[in-house]
Amino acid sequence: MSEHVLSSKMYYGIWIALMILTVVTARVAFIDLGPFNTVVALVIATGKALLVVLFFMHVKYASEKLVKMVIVASIFWLLLLLLLSLADYGTRYARHG
Amino acid sequence: MADSTATPVHGPELLHHFSTAQQQRDAASLGMWLFLGTEIMFFGGMFLAYLIYRLLYFNEFAAGSRSLDIWLGTINTIVLICSSLTVALGVRAAQMGKRKLLVILLLLTLIFGLAFLGIKGVEWYAKYKEHHIPGMSFDAGDLIRDYPQIHIDPAHEQIYFSLYFAMTGLHALHMIIGVGMFTYLLYHSMKGRYGPEYYTPIEMGGLYWHFVDVVWIYLFPLLYLIDRKPLG
Amino acid sequence: MATAVITPERENYLNQEYGIKSWLLTVDHKRIALLYLVSITFFFFIGGFFALLIRLELLTPAGDLVQADTYNKLFTMHGQVMIFFFLIPSIPAVLGNFLVPLMIGAKDLAFPRLNLLSWYLYIIAGALMLHCICTGGVDTGWTFYTPFSTAFSNTKVVEAGVAIFIAGFSSILTGLNFVVTIHRMRAPGMTWDRLPLFIWAHYATSVIQLLGTPVLAITLLLVVFERVFHLGIFDPTRGGDPLLFQHLFWFYSHPAVYIMILPAMAVESEVIACFTRKRIFGYKFVAMSSIAIAVFGFLVWAHHMFVAGISLYSALIFSALSYLVAVPSAIKVFNWTATMYKGSITFTTPMLYAFGFIGLFTMGGLTGLFLAALGIDVHVTDTYFVIAHFHYIMVGGAVMGYLGGLHFWWPKISGRMYPEWLGKFAALIVFLGFNLTFFPQFILGYMGMPRRYWQYPPEFQVLNVLSTAGSTILAVGYVLPMVYFLWSMRYGKPATENPWNAAGLEWKTSSPPPTFNFDQPPVVDFEAYDYEHIPEVEEVPVG
Structure with a gap:
């Protein structure tokens, strides 16, 4: 399935994005956005999950x-x-x- | 279908009932993904309970969430993300036949995994000290004192902590299984069993590990970040 | 190995190896199917024993055989054993295990060791359940309703819960194995529109097993946690909601009905095509209706909770959605009937069971529509009407399908023919006994006799006596096949490769098949149910 090897640079890029999103979601939780705190938290979580699933788990490249x-x-x-x-x-x- | 034109040459790792290595790998991959699908539904039952009670007892959920240590939670999220990176790089190392690098990366993954469990244990112990473990000697008195602005029913507070322990507990159980799995993979990588022609176990173990990471990616905001904004 | 010269019997999966170890450590899907056959038959008779005790108690209005406490345990363990240890694994784990690789031209399931593991999980779960039964049993009803199960019952809820939790994993692994096998292991030429309908229905069943069973697992786990640690997730005195348990439980347990009935439908498609000598009418519709049942089955669960306190608004939604399931089920029944129209029908034992299935399933399904109707359901909830309805589906449907299938493929499984006249006789007894047992219960329920009571007012006695009489006849009908199947393994007439002159890959290898199923890897260049191209030979052999 995932025969071709992805560059390690891309993995590091995804990793940095995940780290940034983690810090962002923890910080944003302290700002009063009304009902949108939950929305933002879930959107960020879904974004992180998508990064992991698509790139780390190679779903984007599945044939x-x-x-x-x-x-x-x-x-x-x-x-x-x-x-x-x-x-x-x-x-x-x-x-x- | 995986029936290719290649003649069925059976290598040492190819089981008798498959015709090609490709077919065997495709079967393993589909099997693992289906298993992860069942895992989504397994955690899904708890997500439903969480959703309903969070809607019904928002105050108690918010107070319980505030009582968790956000620093340890964030650090644990970062630890898991790092372990996912080492796993992804590990699969890549196996694909490219870099056996030494694979061993190092698997070892790092194990260290991250154990670190996560250790930090989780510290958090649980804190909850034990605070009498926040549901069941015997549960006491929400400190939360009622700390957050006089919101009305807290101790019984409903206990539901929050029941779900907190059920969800993080089952997640930790999955981590423990993952650590066991990766110990096995590490042992066989040290013997040089995995390389470009056969790395399916590394790939499958990786899928499992990433999935457990994804579950945590959701658990973190759902349990730690319910309501952190300044109380009015 | 070298005995081929001495004995006339050719080498097959049964005689290739001997000894206990060759069975307990086997990874051959056919041998694992037989392991399942033996173990589920054992549990079938345990569950049947409880059923007979229930019927005996209900022979008279007073509680003279057992008292309430024992009676509660009897119906609970009858339900749990029959559902989780017989019906759920019955057709998939025995016939499915045996036939899925054969029908698609594979050497084995995709994960043979996982298949064996799933049997061992079943055995561990079964042993735990037996231990639970022998040391006091459970009295919560098979549904484990909270808060009774978590706060009040003083029976072995935790043990039964854990047993069913483990049995669930066994079921998940079987489903996972089937889906991967059907996707990855098909022989060259076996395209999706050439798949036997048996395979389509098992595919749909496996999807339900994969997506539904984990929810049951987590629900039982939460019940166990709640009972052991006194949490409060489902306990109303602690702020929990018992209806949440029911939502989670029925999210699995309604689709679980389709885990039981879809494989029976799988069997009927094969049997009806063979004994009417026709391609199944509307092949694509029948195939897709299996998938539709698997999907729609997940949309209707709260119709079990109409009187439990869910909102009226959601009750209306679930009532309307419940009618949806009738559409694909009706498609199947109509298409089977259309297949038989102007077919040349042979009345063999499997075909008799198929006729029984169609009739009884239709009755069970139609009374299901009564129950889906919100107004009528409020009237008959928790009466014997419900009991009769689901026994028409599960016993009249699923068990009939299982027995029919067992007769149809017995020559392939054992290499021997069963005595045909005895088979027909047993089928007739099962049909009569079944209707005598359960038809009176429709009337009883409509008159208002509640379920789960050990006594009843004297005016209900006549119908209860009929029902009890029927259950003993039914029991004879179930013991008979076991006796003559065992007899036939030694004395039955040896079966040819294709005794029914049927289409399908499983009939193109010897009976019983060799360990790797086919001597030559099969290549499929024909459609499913290719009966127009199968020459009519001598009449069907009568053993």
Whole structure:
């Protein structure tokens, strides 16, 4: 699959990006952004996860779509679990409030 | 399909039921990715519990999150990212046949992994001292004193810490398994078993290690950074 | 090895090696399938024993055989053993294990050692479950509902939870092995649109196993943690939400129904095509309906919770989504029926089971629609109507499929024919016994008899007596095949390579197959169910 060897420079680049994002997310948490603190934290986490998955795990260079399908399907199923449960929790307490 | 024109020459590492080394590697890779897919759902159950209770008991989650040591959490994130780098470089070293470099990188990965577990242990011990371990002698009194601005229900605080320990605990268990795996890989690399023609175990171990790193990348903001902004 | 000259029997996976070690350390998928066959049969009879005790207790309105405490344990362990130790592994781990590599022309599954590991995990889980049963058992119901399971029950919840947790891993590994095998190990020419429908359905089953089972695992783990450390995640007195447990539990356990029924559908597609001598009508639709069932199956779980306190809004959503599953299921039933239309049908034992399956599954499925309807569900929740419904699916559907499949491939597995007339006789007994056992329960449930009670008002007795009588007939129907299968292994007529004159790669190798399945690596240049091109030979042999 990942026959071709990637340059080590690229790995170091990804590593530096991950370090910077880690420091950024820890610092931003102390600034009051209202509800956007959570959004920013999750966006940064997803960015870091994407860097790891695409480059360290070589998914960007995978020759076939199958691996990408497995990842997308797993995340889709996780969202099914979360969102369909929220359909209950999001509306269950409405009548009390 | 992996049936190529190459005649099925069985090298020492090729199992009998595969026709080519390529087919064997593709099978291992798909198997590992499917396994990681199941891992997403495994952690997913806890993420659902986390999501629901965070929505219901935000104050208690925020207070619990503030009581965690953000320095140790950040340092641990950095330690794991460094270990991911050494793993990625390790796979590259194996691909290029640099056997000595591979051994060094695997050793570094192990050191980072153990450092992570050590720091995690220090954090857990602090929680033990503060009576923040759910179950016996759990006490949220200090949080109620420290954050008079927000209303904290001790029972709901305990749910935060239950999830904190369940999530970090299972993550640490995965780290321990990873350390075991990499000890095995290190042993066989020292014997020179892996090279450009056969490095599937290194690659698969690497995928697992990166995945555990990704889980932590999410756990860090979800547990440590819930609400750090100055209290009004 | 060198006995080929002495015995007329050619070398195959059964006689290549002898001795306990050659079985316990085997990595051959066919031998592992037989290991599974023996172990799940063992658990089937344990679960069946509990079922008979339940039916005996319900023979009379009063609690005379057992009291409430024991009765609670009986139905709990009947459910847990039957679901997690028989139905979930039944067709995939026995027939799937045996046939998936054969049908796609592979030498073995992609990960043979993982396959063996999955059997050992099953055995460890089974031993733990047995220990749990022998030292007191569990009384939570197979569903482990909280907070009863975490705070109140004083039975062995932790042990049963851990046992099922481990069994779950066994199931995940089997699914993982199948998906990788189907993707990576197909013979040259075996394209996706030439795959037997057996393979398609097992693929869909494996996807559910991979994506659903981990959620059950983490849920049981949280229950165990909660019980041991008194956490409060699911305990309402500590701020937890018991419904969260139910959401997590049913996220796996509803799709788990499809882990049981999809492989039975897999068997029926093969059997019906063979004994009507036709290509399955609408091959692509049947293949895709398996995938659709796997996906839709994950969208409907909260219909088990309509009366548990979920919001009305989400109940409406889940009720509507539940109807979706009926579409692919109906596609299958209609297409099988269309396949039989103007086919030349042979009434062999597997075909009798297939007829039984279609009828009973249809009844089970249609009553499932009753239960998906929010209004009716509120009326019949927790009554025997639900019990009858899911036994029509799981026993009338899954077990019928399993038995039919076992008969169909028995010549391939053992190299011997079973006695056909006895087979037909047993199939008939199973069908009659089944309906006598479970049809009265529909009526009982609709009249309002609640499930999980050891006593009932006297006016329900007539129907309960019928049900108990049926269960003993059903038991005879299940013991019979075990007896004549064992008999046939020694005395049965030797089977030819292709005794049913069926299409499919598994019939193109000897019976029983050699260890590596094919003497020559097969190349596929024909479509699935290529019955137009298979010449009609002499009639189907009757053993």
